[in-house]
Amino acid sequence: MNPVNPKKYNFCPVCGASLLEKFITEEHTNRLVCKQCDFIFYQNPVPAVAVILQNKNEILLVKRKYPPRIGDWTLPAGFMEYDEIPKETAIRETKEETNLDIIITGLFDIFPAFDDARAHVVLIVYRAKILGGDLSPGDDASDVSFFSMNDLPENIAFSAHREVLATLADLQKLN
Ligand SMILES: [Zn+2]
Structure with a gap:
């Protein structure tokens, strides 16, 4: 390349x-x-935003409906629009993919991702809490579900999302 x-x-x-x-x-x-x-x-790399929504030992994941990586799971996430700030992207993507309204509670970390064929990505990851809305898959998701951190699906799309989940699992062991 x-x-x-x-x-x-x-x-x-x-x-x-x-x-x-x-x-x-x-x-x-x-x-x-x-x-x-x-x-x-x-x-340049393209900024994207992902959201950690945890419920006790469970985490919310979204099943991808469109390429790349159809059928694989990710955190609620998406690319920033040109006129957005990162928190707006987080709130919009979560609403679009899961129908949940959220409030951002903090920045988790930022991860580089070089395994998305569309672009090199900088993934900004927030923690958030659910304010309302009924959980249901949106237009670009085929399923949404909470998974136990001890029983995550094998097929997590994108290295940055796998890294987020691995980091969360490590943090959980410390607590
Ligand atoms: Zn020219």
Whole structure:
């Protein structure tokens, strides 16, 4: 994989001319640059947000309805929209996927994820509590369920979500 152009983009999104790999002196690295309008095409990791909703020894997981990883389980999660702050993403995605209304209670941690074919991801993980709503799978989920931390499904999609669950399990052993 070429880290400068992992998705093999060829054309400038501003003017449509060819993108060329070029050394940017002040940034000490190569970037894709438009040969016509000098637009620099940055390719950065994409922020996503996930939510930990625990009920005693149980945790809420969502079964994926759409690619990638159809049928695998994740925490309620999704990519940030351009005009959102991370907490808004957490609340919106949880509502969309589980129909629950939540309040954020704290930041858990931030995890890098390089195993999603769509993008390199920075996963911001919050802890939250349920305010209301009836638990039911939303448009992009085929199922939602609380699982015992001692009996989680085998097929957890994405390394960052597995890392969150492993970290939670370790914390639980300490308590
Ligand atoms: Zn251009």
